[in-house]
Each structure stands twice: as C-alpha cells, then as structure tokens.
Amino acid sequence: MTEQTADSIIPAGHQAETHGQLTVFSVHPAELETVVLHLYRERQLPLLMITATDERVEGRGFRIWYIFGIPGENRFVAPFLCLDGTVEFPSLAPAMHEAWAYERRIQTFFGLRAVGHPHPLPLILHENWPADCYPLRKDFGWRTRPESAQGEPYPFQKVAGEGIYEIPVGPVHAGIIEPGHFRFSVAGEEVVHLEPRLGYTHKGSEKLFEELPLPDKIRLSEKISGDSSFSHCLAFCQALEALAGTSVFDRARYLRVIYAELERLANHLGDLGAIMVDAGFNFGGAQCSRLREMIMQINEILTKSRFLRGVCAIGGVTKEIASEAAARLTSDLLRIKEDFSGVMEVAGSSASLLNRLITTGEVPMEIAREHGVVGIAAKAHGIASDARRDYPYAAYDRLFFPTAFAQARGDVYDRFMARATEVPDSITIILTALSAMPPGEIKPPSPSFSFRKNAQALGIVEGWRGNIVYFVRTDEKGEISRVAVRDPSFLNWTVLGYAATGDIVPDFPLINKSFNLSYSGNDL
Amino acid sequence: MHTFFDILQILLIPLASPLITGVIKKLKAKFQNRRGASVFQPYRDLWKLFHKDEVISQDASWIFRLAPCIVFAVTLAVGAIIPLIDLATFAAPAGDLLTVIYISAIGTFFLALAGLDTGSAFGGFGSSREMTVSALAEGGLLFSFLVLALVAGSANLFSIADSILTTGNFYLQPIVLAGIGFFIVLLAENGRFPFDNPATHLELTMIHEAMLLEYSGRRLALMEWAAANKLFVFMTLGANLFFPWGLMHTFSPGALAAAVVIFLLKIAALCLAIAFIESTIAKFRFFRLPDILFVSFTLNIVAIGLIK
Amino acid sequence: MTEFFASSRGFVVLLLLFAIGAAGSLLFNKNDRQANYWSNLFACAGSLWGMFVAIGALVAPEPVAFTLGFSPFSLLRFSFLLDRLAAFFLFVISLIAFFCSIYAIDYVKHYYGKYGIGTLGFFYNIFIAGMLLVASAANGLFFLVAWEIMSVASFFLVIHDRDEQENIRAGLLYLIMTHLGTAFIIAAFLLLYRSTGSFDFSAIQSGGAAISPVVKNAVFVLSLIGFGTKAGIIPLHVWLPAAHPAAPSHISGLMSGVMIKTGIYMMIRVFLDLLAPFPLWWGVVLLIAGAVSALLGVLYALAEHDIKKLLAYHSIENIGIILLGLGSALTFLSLQLPTLALLGLVASLFHTLNHATFKSLLFLGAGAVINQTHTRNMEELGGLIRLMPQTALLFLTGSMAISALPPFNGFFSEWLTFQSLFQGIAATDSRTIWVFVIAAGSLAFTGGLALACFVKAFGAVFLARPRSNEAQHAREPSFFMLAGMWPLAALSLLFGIVSGYVANILQDVAGTLSVFQGFPSPFLLAETGRISAGGFSFVSPPVVFLLLLIALFAVFTAFNFLFFKKQKTTFGPTWDCGADLTPRMEITSTGFARSIILIFKGIMKPTMLKSVECRDGETRYLPKSREIRLGISNIYDTCLYKPAQDLALRFSLYARKMQSGLINMYILYILAALLGALYFSL
C-alpha cells in the first residue's frame, strides 16, 4: 500500500498536512457533509472518532475532527472543521448515525451546538450540572466544582400503552459492577424498550489529561478503564511516540504484544466465567474465575502489578521478561490452554447453558453496522474489525494472526464464542512472541521528550473489548493541549438497548455481561 | 411420649432447617473447588440479622410488616402436620394432603403480597414470577400426592406413609414417577435450580430473593428462615411420603435410632441431589419453566394411568 | 313459629315486603333520599324475612307446598314448593340480599341527583323478589314468569348507570343472551310438557318414567344451554363479564353472588330431581363444562385489569367449580354410586353458599373502592390500604376465601369438590376416570391461578403507591357500606371454621332429593366438627384454624414481644438503586399476569400491537413516540358468535327468498309444518 491511496482521498483544493500515520485537512462547514460522507459511504472507511479541540487561546477557535482509519494501510485521515467566531456546527447524525453520540458529547463538553441533531440532549453530565458548564473549554478551571443545579429530570423515552411499566435499575447495581442506570419499559417480562443512561463515573479525565504532569498523564491513562490498563496506556504512549518521533525498541515491541495479550486473556477468561455464572452455570463460572486468577498472578509475578500498571512507557516497556521467566510463562500458558479447553469442552456440551446463550440478546446486523460497533460485539456479527491486523502496532505485523470469528447472529452465544476462540489464539500469539523475541534494550534511557508543536497524533490499540483510540494534540509550545479518548464501550453502549429489546427481563444480565462494557471508559 | 415427639417435631423443623441450607451451600462450594462457608453459616447469618436494626420502606403497609410472621408461622404449621419421625401425632386431623398444600399457599400468598407492598419494581416482578411458577406447580404437587393417595386409598399423609411402607412395592413405578414429579415441584416451590438461582446477585433474574430485597434485619431473618423451613418441609415430605422406609411405627429406642438415621440419610441424599443439579446445569430461561412443571404434572398423570 | 314463616302466609308477607318496597320507591321517585331509605330498608326487611322463611322450610319435617291465587290459564299455576333444596337457595339469596341492601343504603347515595333512585329501588326489590320466586316456583310456566321478572329487572339494573355507552351495550348483550337462554328453557319445558302433560314439577317428576330417552337428552341439552347461559358457563358467558361490572356494585354482588346460582339451582332441580335417572354422559358433560369454565374463567380474570370484570370472570370460574361438584354427582348417580353422588352435590351446594358470601363481599369491596376513586381500572389504583384500611382488610379476607386458603370457607368447599373428584378417580372405572383426572387437574391449576390472580388484584388495588390522583384521595367508606361488608367477611371465616356442621346441614338438604332416599350418608361428623369424605380423607376445620392461629400467635408474640425488642426500626424510601421511584415503576396488573397469559397463549391468544412514530423519514432511531397495546383476542366472538350471527343472517336472507308472496307456497309451508309436527308427536 502506498501513500497515494491516502492522498487520493483528500478532495482537490485542500491543503493536507501529514505527520506520521495521520493526515489532516481542513474543510469548510458547507462541504463537511460531502467530504465526510464520501469517506464514510463511498470509501467505506471506519470512523474512529469525532472530537473537538478548543484552540481559541491560539486564535483558531474551536476545531472538530472527524477521524477515519484506512485499514490495511495503517494510516489515518482526519478532515477537520474550524469554527471561528461561532459555536454552531452542522450535525452529521441524521446521515451518519455513528456521529450521534460523538456530537452530543462535543455539545455537552464544549458547548458547541450540533445544528440539525435529532436528539441534542447532554450526555454524561446529569441534570445536577449547570446548563452553561462546558468543562473541556480552556477557560474552565479544572479544579472548579460548579454549583449544584436543579435541571429538568432526564426525559427517558416513555412507552405509552396501558399495562406497560418501567423497571429502573442502577446506578447502584446488585452485583459488583460499575454504576450506570438502565430504564426498562416492559410488557410483563418482555423488554419493549431499554434506555441505558450513563455518566455516573465521570471524573473529568480528559480535562485532567490536559493539566497533569506527563508521568501522571500516563498513570491516568491506565485508570481510564482499570481492566484495560495496559491497552489504554499503550494507545496513549503510541500517540505520544508519534508526536515525539520516538522509535520503539524491537524487544519492547514483542513485550508489548505479550502484555497486551495477557490482559486480553485475563479479561476474556473472566468474562467467559461471568457469562456462565449469570446463566447459572456454576461449574464454568468457578473454573474460568480460577483460570483468570492464574493469569492475574502471572501478571503479578512478571510485573508486580496484577493490572500491568506502570509497565508501558514512552518508547518501550519497563518490565523485562527474563529467559527463565519466559520458560515458566510458556509452560504455565500451555497448561492453562489445556485446562481451558477442558472447561470449554464441558461448557460446549451443556445443553442447558447453550439454550440460555443461543438467540439471546441478538443485535440486528444493520443496527450493529450503523452504530459502528467494534471489538467483540462486531466479531459476533462476523465483522472482521481488529486493530491488530488493520493498523498493526507493536510487533503484530510480524506475528501469527488468526482469522476473524465468523458467526453472524450477533447473540450472546456469538459474543461468548468470540471470546472463547480468542483465548487460545492469544496464548499462541504470546508463545510465538516469546520465541521470536529478539534480545536488546526495552526502554530508552532518558525520559526527556519533546513533542512536535501544534501537531496531532493518533494511537490505536485493540483492547480486549475492541479498539481503543487516543487522539492527542499539542499547542504552539509543544505542550499537550488535548487528549481525546475513545473507549470501544462508547460505541457498543449504543446498541445494548437494541440487544435487550424483545428479550425478557431475566435474560438482561446475561446480555449485558456478554458485552461487558466499560462504564468508566465511556464516562471518562 | 407422643407429646414429647410432637413438641420435638414442631421444634425440629425450624431448628434444623438452616443446617440444610448450610449443607447444600457447602456441597455446592465443593463442586466449585472451593472450601465454602461452614455448614453452620446460616445460623450465624440469622443470629446476626436478628440483632440488626431495620430500615422499612415508607410505602410499606402492615402487610409488609406482618408477612414475615405469617410466612414463618405457615411453615411451622405445615411442619407440625407432616410425618417426620413417627407416624402418630396429634396433627393427624389436619394432615390431609390438600390441607398441607393450601396452608403452604398462605405463605406464598403473603410473600407475594409483601413483594408488591413497597412498590419497588423488583418486588413486583418477583411476585409476578413467584405466582406464575407456583400457580403452575400446584397441579404437579397435588397430583404427585394424589398418586400416593390412590395407592394408599387415603389422602391423609400419615395413612399414606403408613400404607406406602407396607404396600409400596406393588406400585414402585408410579411412586417413582410421582416422586420425580414431586421433586420438580420441590425445586420450583423453593426457588432452586433450574427455576431460580438462590445464590444470584442479579436482581433482574431473581424470583424469591427479589421479593425480599426490601427486607432487612429481623424480618429478613424470619423470611430467610421461613424459606429454609419450607425447603426442609418439602424435603421431608419427599423423603417420608415417597420413600417412607424407616419411619417409626411404634416407639422403641431402636426404632427411633433407625428412624432418625435413615431420615437423615434421605435428607442428605436430597441435599446432594439439589447441590448436584445446581452445580451441573444452567438455570433455565423463564419461559421454559412452565414446560418442566407440565412435565411434572404429566408424569403424575402417567403414574395414575399405571395404577388404574 | 317456624311453621308460620314457612307457609303460604309467611311467603305472602315476604312478597308483600318487596312489593311495598318496590311500590314505595316508585312513589318517592322525586325524593332521592326517601326513595333510597324506603327501598333498601324494605329490601332488608324482606331479605331478613326471607331468611326466616328459608330456615322455617329447612327445619320443617316435610317439604312445604302451596298455591297462591288463581290463574287464568289452566296450565299456569302459582304453586310453590319449599323443599330443603329450594329453602337452601332461598336462604342464600336472602342472606346475600340482606347485606347488599344494608350496603346499598350508603352506596346508592352517590347516585343522588344523577339517576332516578326510585326506579333503582323499584327494580332492586323486584329483582330480589324475582330470584326468590325462581327458587320457590313449582310450576314450569310460573317459573318462566319468575325467571323473566328476574331477568328483566336485572336488565334495568344493569343499564341503571346509563351515561356510559358501554353499559348500555352490556345491558343489550345481556338482554339478548338471557332471552336466548330463556328460549332454550321454554323449549325444554315444552318438551317436558309434551311428554308428561303438565308444567307442574311434581307431575313431571312422577311422570318421569314416561319420558323417552331422546326427549330426556334433548331436555338436558336445551336446559343446559338455557340455564348455563344464566350461570355463565363458557362459552355462553359472554354477557356476564360485560353486564356484572356495568351494574351498581351491590347489584353486581347480587348478580354474581346469587343470581347466576339460580341457573345452578334449576340444573339441580331439573336434572337430579325431575329427570333422574339419566345416562352417564350428562355428568361427563357437566364435568367437562365445569373444568373448562373454571380454568378459562380464571385465565380471563388474570388478563383483566378492570376490577369488576376480574371479579365477574371469577364468578365464571366458581360456577365451573360448582359444576364440577354437580357433574360428579350426576356421574356417580349414573354409575350407581349414590353415596359419592351425595358428596359431590354437597360440595357444589357448599361452594354455592361460600361463593355467594365471598364474591358479594368482593364486589361490595370493589364498589367501595370505585365509589372513592371513580375508576374500575386497576392500573390507576394502588396504595389504598393506607387510606381505606378496613376495606382493604375486608377485600383481603374475600381474596383469601376465594383463593381457597384455609381456614376460610372457600377452602373447605373446594376440599369437598376435590374429594368427590378424587373419589371419581379412585372408585370409577376406565370409562370415566380420565374425565375426573381432567376435572381434578383443571381444579388444581385453577386454584393456583386464582391465588395468582388475587395477589394481582389485591396488590394492584391496595398495595404500593397510588398510581393516580384519584387514588390518592380515597377515604374509608361510610357506616352502612362497612356494615354490609363486615358480616360477610365474618361469615366467610365462620362458614370455614364450622364447615363440618354446615356440610352436615347441606347433606340433609341434598339428601332429601328423592334420588338419595335410602342410602347411607358419606359423612361422619365427629365431635371436632370435622368433615370427611368417606374413609378416603377427612379434615378438621377447627383444628386447622387453631393450628394456624396458634402458630401465628406464637411467632408474632415471640417476634414482637419476647425476643429482639431492642432493635430499632427506621423508615426510609423504598430502595431504588440510587435513582428516583415513581408510580410508573410499580408492576401493573397487566404486567403481573402477562407471563401466565403468554404461557397459556394457545388458549388466550395474547396480542401485542406496537406503533412507533418516527421523527422523520431518515432516522428510524429514537422515535418520537412509541405505544404498545397488550391484550387478548376474544375467540368467542370470532369463532362462535360471529359465525352464528353470519349464519343467522344468511338464513334470514334465504328465508326472504322463500317469502315469494304466493299463497300456494305458504300453504305448502304450513302443510309441511303440520306433517312434521304430526310425525314428532306420534
């Protein structure tokens, strides 16, 4: 693949600017829809993120970025909109449903109005926030805690009709999970409508990214979603490396793969167990939670952190896997693989379990596509989107890569199996990486970096839920002025309601668990 | 002597029932390669709950406040009129199969009302599910007893146990079929797998626990205890009516010892069966549950066909 | 003393009381207050007198028979027969009418100034008197007159609340159906007259041997349809859930509590008393009709969210249960098992009495709620237990009784019904055993479903938070309404505790029927007042009552006064997962029962209509509005009445073609009809 493909995308007469993998060019509001929809519909490029930056201090007003990936070429293209002297931008949501939530988010946090948006309600910030509070504007102090406001209660969609009632669940759930609110409208047991409402774990992370010192920024990225600490940090570091022009040592690339796959293993095993527990299949639950704990303990032994925190760093990784540790890891993983296949053999032959999983929580393919689902949810539809192959990072370009999972119903069973097939694949990837890993340095000696000024970069990593995207922009001084984070959950949350509709209430926990989305990563 | 046994019987059910749930939990933990809590854990839980304060919903009426007493009293009353160790008690005048079924229905009735009383959505659908399951379980329950009554020529539980003890072998097939039918109902009525998951934390899937979500402190303790009693009562019914071997006919120390030992063995076997089911299969989808209950009913119909 | 009541003079006084009540209320039509007190006080007095007449007839050694006045026609005689069966029904009617009339004194007040209280009082008295006449008539033609008086009076009562179009429709449906039924009854009596030459019951009974089996069977089918329409047997029930709720609540209580029982009374009278012996299939048909009515009745009740319709469907269910007892009685008689037949008949009579008490109680309770909240829709009620504590307790009593929970009366009559069905399984051969198995299975599921239905009804009306503004401002009903309900609740419990004695009396009542003469009785009334069904089973109601009472008392005392007194109780909002709760988040009565409806979808045919209005043509996500309508489809209209109506229409079109206008054609028709009549009479 060549750079020409990327260049041919840019419409004539536009000045494109390319740094590393990311090509950006400015578009006029009037032609925005044509340009973006050309990329989205004709070129069929996956939309990675829409976000905004506040560059009024530098006299450039607000900018809105529409970031697309070019799979296979490992390049990204981002038309952007400059809003000078206006807080209105044309909404693409009616034509491109994926833009729906992004635009609401921009509207909420930047106070920019998406003109023509069908449902322009605030996202994440609840009615107890003042209406004119836009935290991601530069003139909003990160320590300012706004007064408590009494806004209108959130207008959940009401299903009319006699006998329909609502079940409110959350934010404090009965299980040990993150907080979020689900509003079911039910006809007896059947869910006729489900509306999740999130934002309960909003901690101002994106604002903090702008304010904290660099080491803390990296620590913060590990805490965006605790279960994906390493992947988030890796995505952030990759973006920073692109801005700093740092290259990563070869050995570190392999180590990154190993750690990322260990994280995937732990979470997939945990999820498989949790799905089985929610279906009431206690054997599978206990066995998988045991296997997951084994991975967590391996993590602890290798890196002193069960969540692989403090492992990823700009330019490399901080934790080495010595040869004897590698040997032990190999034997442990082989044992776990064997153990796991034994568990799945039993689970796969349990008629009662399969009956619970198959056809439960189906998402229609069209809805999944139009909402841009990623990761496990997409693989359950047979949509082969995987950043490890589409935008190879670390050492993935040199490693065995399995084919995508090819079920297409998009039900709980498919999401279950998407995980179950990735578990042995991950182990294979780690084993290959361990044997192919070249000797050498793993981390650059000095921690001083200088970032390109007034530039932007993208980091993308296939976390265990789906691809994690970090968009980082620097200001005139080369300081990081904006970090936009897109966890895969942000997209996948939008289809959860459709997955549950038509199913019965007692099956919802199972459906929810089969997605196992991050609240924290969505709320930021 | 009988008075002594009568009093013993009234006390034995509530005193021993937490142990039953403790044993089942222990066995389930073993199936999951865990050590699990002590078999006496339910006693500690109850003891603690009885010493805690209560928070009661403002919307709750006296139904909610009185229901635990009623539900518990009902399990006591049923426990007093079923054959436990010996075959002669003061309770025989009330020990008719219909009486036992309908007295326990009082407990279900008030439990379901209590679930509705606070106006929480969880309590509401908990009640709805409970009533759905128990309404459909009634056919199987009644008919499994009816099979025995037809074999025994009497609907009195004590006469049934007595007569199955002596003539049961002629009718082994129908009794076993009815026994399976009864076991299904036992699982349904007591919120065990595959009907309900007593260990779940997911409020949306709950049946029995959803109705108790609003209870706290001593009323919660009473409700949990009553549930344990009910399980024990059903297990006793299953053990002593369908397999009445070992019941004491006339009092003698030897017979008493044998009766107690055999009874405990039967209960242990039932505990193991429940733990085994809960460890090896998944909970069923809600709308598959009626099918199992109709299976229970049909098994009993077949059993009646075999008798006639 | 008792002889006086149970005599022609006593009976004349009874009729006079109602006549004065009726006439007086017409007279006072201008003054609502006077009309109300006059009509209801006379109804009270008449009902009370009726109870004495009934008791007098019950204790009389011989059936009381007399004739009043003269009739212009030889075939029509105003003859009365107060045997124990009639006396029992007189007693039930009077008992319920008495309490309903007390209740009515305050209940009718909310009609002041809206509708004529005088006409209401007039038809009310006529209605009660009509029922009493139906239960005591001993001549077929006189019976039909009484039957018509009862039906027409109740029709006018149904359409009393005539502002609502729905009530008028319900009344018309009732009128059509009830006359359809009457037509069948007339046909049945004509057939009997043709065979026996008389309309007098005694003559029919004595000439019973002369009736050919074909005619007997025809009479059975005709009267089953005729009386079954009044009783509300499915599928002849369509008028019942429409008409009962339309009437004022005390009328609904009477209609559901006792009027439909007149159908049962006449079935007993005609089948058991007049036509015995009879073939086996009669009993089987009744058993199946009972099984179907019981099970479907409760299922339709579950699907209902109109409280009075729900209760009306439960009447259908309970008629089914009564028919199960009656059907087993007929079956046992055909199988030469009179002892068991007596058991079945006692069960059905006992359930008749019990259903009358708790169903009228429930209707009166529902009336109190509707009076306060002005809605019958349970989706708009809720939380009334705090505002109407007495009504709630009374309704709860009725709910427990109708759900057959011991120690209330419903349990013991269902117990007897079950026993007769069990005996059917145990004591009959392979021809009938499966009918009894079906019947017992239906009754078992009915019991469970009724429990679910009353959890729903009581929960939706009285528990949780009010779902509407009206429900928030309800108050306890006034004195006479409560005074009408409390005794009924007390009777529901009392008839339960002393059911051994009641069953014994009913055994005497049933035993006086000629078919049971000279057979040993199935009951042994021991000193504990227990009831037993042969040697098969027995239960001691006082022991059950005491057992429950002691257990509850012990637990309650121990719980509240002996242990754990130190623990504090605080009150807080319902746990809501950290969000806010609104009444919309309480389970609805439709939602509560939806699972059961879906499980029985083969019968109930549940429907779900979704309508979604999108924002615009492009976005189909997040529509502007959504609406979902849940319901069940009316299979009787689509599968039975609509085709029948079409058939009738087609036939009349055909008949019009026959109306050629040619004289010779008409002569031909007449000739054919004559020939046909000749053929049949020969």
Added chain:
Amino acid sequence: MIRLLRKTVATPSPLISIDPSACERVDISVVGREIEDHVKRLFRGSLAIRQVDAGSDNAAEQELVALSNPFYDVERFGVHFVASPRHADMLMATGPVARNMAEALRRTYAATPDPKFVVALGDDAIDGGIFRGSYAVYDAVKNVIPVDYEIAGDPPSPRAILCALLKILETIGANSLN
C-alpha cells in the same frame, strides 16, 4: 455430566491460605470510630458486604469479584456480598466519588440498617488519588458519607483486601485461616 465431574475432581484445590503474619503488613487505617466489640463479635462469623462503585475504574471491582474465586474463597470466612443495601453490614465504597454518584452513595448509606460500617477501598476512595481536585469528583468517600476504615492500594490485591477484612474483624485465628 461425567466429563464435568471428572474435570471438577481433576481440578486441584487452589485455595490460598492466609498467613496471619503476612496480614500484619496490610495497610488499613481507622478513620471513624473503632467498631465496638459486641458489634464485631456479631459480624465476625457473618459479614454481608454491599459494594458501591462511586466512580471507580473497575479495577477494584474486579479484585472484589476475585475474592469469591476458588483461590480466595471469601465465603469460608462467613463474608459474602449481597444484592441490596438493606441486607448489608458493610458498605465497601470504591472510587473518588464522582459528582454524579454522590447522591446515590448517600442514599445507599441511608438504606443500610445499623449497625453498619463503611470501608473506603483503594487510593482513589481514600483521597481521590490521581483524580484529586478534579471538577467532577468529591475526592474521597469520607467527604460524602462517614467512613470507618480505609484500605489502601491501587487497587489493593484480593489478598490484601482479605487480610484487611480479617484484621478489621480481628478474626485472625489459627482455626479459620489455614
């Protein structure tokens, strides 16, 4: 079924024994009042925990879930997690109390019957951790509801949580731990 049983039997017990001496190093601090002895005795054999995520990042939750796996098997100490605060003795709050969660946290506290106590789990819950000062959080659980104990760590490992729980209840005795 047979395969399932065979697999169950073949699985070795991974139970981790908790060494009392190792627990000495675990970092818990008493913030509010020390729990009275009779209350402790009550909870010693039976402790019901309601976990409230007040804005955590899901790492602490995963470690709490891990407490129930066959390695840690918290149930053997009579400790279990419950679905409703009405059933709870201990609230285990995690996260720096996001502004949107503060009210729900307060309500959960109010819904829990006495005697109860609150444990703030993890650095974020103790002082806000890295989020301290952010416009969207209240920094610490104790700023919103009274806290009795704090367990440090980011997040504390299951073993540390277990040790801390046992230490809070002072049940470290030879019989319940090996």
